[in-house]
């Protein structure tokens with residue numbers, strides 16, 4: 307493990323335009339469970355597909371109920387060691403962008419500016435009308451559900467209001483996908499952190515980076531589907547690995 311950390315620190319030192327790509331694993335030490343690990347959300351609930359969400363008020367109510375269960379945890383979470391190291395790398399000019407699959411807003415809270423964060427699966431700290439895009443706060447959605455006993459509709463256009471996250475079966479956001487592609491093609495080092503690299507199309511980005519000759523590092527607690535492609539695979543707890551790397555970079 308020590309050799310891997312040394313190698314990782316050297317790769318970061320020699321990089322000029324690193325891109326960080328994060329999955330749920332960066333936030334588990336902040337108390338937010340991932341979906342796939344034992345005890346994770348998926349082991350208890352099957353995900354609600356976007357088409358099912360659109361099809362019935364009952365399903366939407368269930369989706370909101372589940373979301374508020376998660377959000378009560380997410381809204382109290384603070385950035386972990388991994389988020390802090392990434393923010394420092396950004397401010398030192400090493401990292402150009404953070405592409406994240408997470409919806410927990412913790413990269414922004416850790417100090418990475420919004421323009422450097424690309425949220426592939428949206429942001430769970432607010433809601434949006436699916437028809438006109440108007441923004442709604444979650445407290446409004448919660449109060450509306452409680453008072454009207456039905457899922458919320460847009461005040462302006464009566465469209466369906468949903469958390470600003472991307473559900474299974476929902477189209478990926480065009481702008482974010484384009485921004486992520488551009489950042490990936492510009493990267494000389496691509497760090498995939500805390501992701502099973504099983505959720506596509508997000509998991510295509512490490513492949514894209516590698517085929518564009520960036521060096522690829524994968525850090526995860528368990529093997530991923532793309533380990534064979536990587537220049538360096540570090541298997542371990544992300545917070546530990548990044549904290550140890552930070553000690554090498556900033557002794």
Ligand code: NAD
Nearest residue numbers: 329330331340341342407408409410500501502527543544
């Ligand atoms: P994922 O596919 O990104 O997998 C998470 C990976 O992280 C797993 O392989 C797990 O072994 C690893 N991991 C967990 N804790 C770790 C740690 N401390 N150190 C190192 N590795 C660790 O994500 P998923 O859980 O399958 O979720 C799928 C999608 O659901 C995500 O892409 C995201 O959009 C969403 N999600 C977001 C959050 C969040 O915002 N924090 C949490 C859960 C799920």
